[in-house]
Amino acid sequence: MMLDRIEADYGRSFADVVADMCLHTQRRAQRAPQRASISNALDSRNPLLVRAIKAMQANIETPVSMDDLAEAAGCSRRQMERLFVKYLHQTPYRYFRDLRLDHARGLMRETDLSVTEIAVASGFTSPVVFTKSFRARFGYSPAKGRKAV
DSSP states (O other): OHHHHHHHHHOHHHHHHHHHHTTOSSOOOTTSOOOOOHHHHHTOOOHHHHHHHHHHHHTTTSOOOHHHHHHHHTSOHHHHHHHHHHHHSSOHHHHHHHHHHHHHHHHHHHOOOOHHHHHHHTTOSOHHHHHHHHHHHHSSOHHHHHHHO
């Protein structure tokens, strides 16, 4: 909201500079929800779970193994899997895939990147796997989503 006010008073380029200074990579639409801390969003303060999710967010564009994510969280892969199922009712793999798909859908809305470029920028090693995963999660293909934007 503040960036919209700055843009109205001083122009888009100045608002973009302020956003960059505040470490915002994307401007949030007025009706979009604000980003909460991970522990508040999860309703869990488990430090291992929070570290695992932060590692996922930091590596959203990179295919990372579950073992590497568990190591970044400071726990075993099995312990990480149990935490995800206990608190989030899904596997860490599924959570990470959905996080990457949400990121891809955001890129689709905010950029002019091709579907293949979005797949790569979202950590998918294959456009075919990306398309199948995207369709399974959202009910339509990335190409249709691109046309709708």
